[in-house]
Amino acid sequence: MSFKEIIDKVVADGAAYCDIRKEHWNKTSLTLKDGVPEMVAQGEEEGAMVRVFYGNGWGCVGTNDLDDIQETANRALTMAKKSARYKESETDLADIEINQDKIKIPMKEDFRDISAEEKLSFLKELEYNLSKNFVKSTDIRYRDSLVEKEIITSEGTHIQMEIPRLVAYLIVTGKSDTIQRASEGTGGTGGYEITEKTLDKTNVVLDRLETLLEASTPPSGKMPLIMDPHLAGVFSHEAFGHAAEGDLVASDNSCLKGKLGEKVASDIVTIKDDPTMEGYGSFPYDDEGTKTRNRVLVKEGTLNDFILDRENAWKLDLEPNGGARAEDFRVKPLVRMSNTIMEPGDMKFEELLEEIKGRGVYAKASSGGQVSPAQGTFQFNAQESYLIEDGEIVKPLRDVSFNGFTLDTLQNITGITDKLETGIGHCGKGQTAPVSDGAGHVLVSEVMVGGRE
Numbered sequence: 001m002s003f004k005e006i007i008d009k010v011v012a013d014g015a016a017y018c019d020i021r022k023e024h025w026n027k028t029s030l031t032l033k034d035g036v037p038e039m040v041a042q043g044e045e046e047g048a049m050v051r052v053f054y055g056n057g058w059g060c061v062g063t064n065d066l067d068d069i070q071e072t073a074n075r076a077l078t079m080a081k082k083s084a085r086y087k088e089s090e091t092d093l094a095d096i097e098i099n100q101d102k103i104k105i106p107m108k109e110d111f112r113d114i115s116a117e118e119k120l121s122f123l124k125e126l127e128y129n130l131s132k133n134f135v136k137s138t139d140i141r142y143r144d145s146l147v148e149k150e151i152i153t154s155e156g157t158h159i160q161m162e163i164p165r166l167v168a169y170l171i172v173t174g175k176s177d178t179i180q181r182a183s184e185g186t187g188g189t190g191g192y193e194i195t196e197k198t199l200d201k202t203n204v205v206l207d208r209l210e211t212l213l214e215a216s217t218p219p220s221g222k223m224p225l226i227m228d229p230h231l232a233g234v235f236s237h238e239a240f241g242h243a244a245e246g247d248l249v250a251s252d253n254s255c256l257k258g259k260l261g262e263k264v265a266s267d268i269v270t271i272k273d274d275p276t277m278e279g280y281g282s283f284p285y286d287d288e289g290t291k292t293r294n295r296v297l298v299k300e301g302t303l304n305d306f307i308l309d310r311e312n313a314w315k316l317d318l319e320p321n322g323g324a325r326a327e328d329f330r331v332k333p334l335v336r337m338s339n340t341i342m343e344p345g346d347m348k349f350e351e352l353l354e355e356i357k358g359r360g361v362y363a364k365a366s367s368g369g370q371v372s373p374a375q376g377t378f379q380f381n382a383q384e385s386y387l388i389e390d391g392e393i394v395k396p397l398r399d400v401s402f403n404g405f406t407l408d409t410l411q412n413i414t415g416i417t418d419k420l421e422t423g424i425g426h427c428g429k430g431q432t433a434p435v436s437d438g439a440g441h442v443l444v445s446e447v448m449v450g451g452r453e
């Protein structure tokens, strides 16, 4: 039976909705740690997920046996019927435009044509560039993946798409009186041509590590902060973006609930999550077959939209905007971000510095942190930081962290520079999603800065 016939049968058996998402993956992962290849994985796999909506219940079953889709669909239907029995609150799917489309994100240089040995020798070249006397340890990670997806729904959606992605991370560690680490990642949707950007990053991590090894411990207290584009991008994703995910809003786990149309940031702040722009987190259709569009989450300070799949759009009485993503065919799609950008402003970096009277901190790149979308709080660690005194950069700092309330911090943004820079990341929410984020340099008039252990 064809997928269409299988879907038709599930609907004939009483389901309100059914979709099948078939995926074929071609992946290579390589790790070079201190010059030793630690993990080399290369291969192909395929599988599918069947989702069935019956009554108010869902049944979602994944399989890597494509000859077994009929049985998988039966299991999904049984599961949906069971789940409907226990579900008390009503739920449904908001309508979407029905599309039949075939779309392929191009690779200038197809990474499937390049052998694992050749990829490994590229990593060795990176390692060679990173070998300086102050570097004690190097860790280089490479991963490419091409996914061919087919999404067919009982409503007539039929999407075929090919998405190639490539990512590489450089991590260097050094030691003075403490151990310091610097890392940079590059990546995007596209082919092996993306690795050209990786070579440029070797100097960035080396400079950063060298600076950190000589840096002082930071001051603490409330003070102005300039975030570089990478840190401001991570702030936009982590502190704000997660709170704008429709499932968290609908389940009352977001500080943004009920605030659509309200001021949540200063007038110069516009934040978008845009799967349609070029970036590591791009995709033309989401995993429910919804055509993606740019989501302007904050428009000149006002909360304007959420990231939405079909079910949470229905719950919130809003329009789905292509927010459903699944890590692979084994799992059901969740509401996820894509490329999260705080739009650049009209200032120059020197002008941001001049705004700082007295003491402040300039913080670059992130090295982890914590957020609570429900409480609207965040804590971030910067990789590289500098002390600012009366508009001048005075000296490097290490182990800088800062924290606060997301909405207060967004209100305290008083300057954004005019040049957008983006970075890449892997967002975790039970499943991993490739994402990117970006911003200009961002001045926050006041935030709590402190050191960390």
Ligand SMILES: [Zn+2]
Pocket: 237, 238, 242, 426, 427, 428
């Ligand atoms: Zn995230």
